[in-house]
Amino acid sequence: MIFNKLIQRWSNPGGYHETLIIAFPLIMSTSSWSILMFVDRLFLTWFSEDSIAASVPAGVVQFTAVSLFLGTAMYVSTFVAQYFGSNQKEKIGGAVWQGIYFSFSAMVFMLFLIPLAGPIFSLANHSESIQILERKYFTILCFGGFFPVASAAISSFFSGLGRTWTVMWVNFIGVGINIILDYALIFGNFGFPRMGIEGAAIASVIG
Numbered sequence: 001m002i003f004n005k006l007i008q009r010w011s012n013p014g015g016y017h018e019t020l021i022i023a024f025p026l027i028m029s030t031s032s033w034s035i036l037m038f039v040d041r042l043f044l045t046w047f048s049e050d051s052i053a054a055s056v057p058a059g060v061v062q063f064t065a066v067s068l069f070l071g072t073a074m075y076v077s078t079f080v081a082q083y084f085g086s087n088q089k090e091k092i093g094g095a096v097w098q099g100i101y102f103s104f105s106a107m108v109f110m111l112f113l114i115p116l117a118g119p120i121f122s123l124a125n126h127s128e129s130i131q132i133l134e135r136k137y138f139t140i141l142c143f144g145g146f147f148p149v150a151s152a153a154i155s156s157f158f159s160g161l162g163r164t165w166t167v168m169w170v171n172f173i174g175v176g177i178n179i180i181l182d183y184a185l186i187f188g189n190f191g192f193p194r195m196g197i198e199g200a201a202i203a204s205v206i207g
Helices: 002-011 016-047 049-073 076-085 089-122 128-143 146-160 164-187 197-206
Strands: none
Touching (some): 016 049, 049 146, 049 197, 089 146
16 A cells, blocks of 8 residues: 555656656755865865865855855746746746846955955964965955856756756766866866966866
């Protein structure tokens, strides 16, 4: 009896199967951000102890600051799904553009934080050499504050339409680009300058 109910819930419209098809790519997309951060940290571990020591707190502070904007931009998917499901497709573009416009407010806020990097990281009382690296890493990530929020808004367009596999593959491509650029920019490979932690930050923004 229980097995038959599970089979029905798996195959019925709106059941486990349909949910998994939509949810699995989003789960993998979320994990891609963790992979990106892990690769950054791994390469910086091979580069220098100070670099890895600086990247973790600087990355956490930047991500904390941008998370409010990320979460808000991702609400675009709710409006897209609602308009798509109610056959009001002419309203979808406006909702997505509002998310992209909102990304500029994230950019302004993140740029405002750059002059505060010194006081923020001095609170941890790290050595001066690590604080310098923290400020460099944080500053570059803040300069790229527009892109993750805009990406979240655009990704929400596809997820709102149920095209979550597109979101997953684009995120994985971004991770692949980040890995290649990490290798090139951190260590100075492929003719690029050896940039260390600054190269890791640039690779993350581009990825």
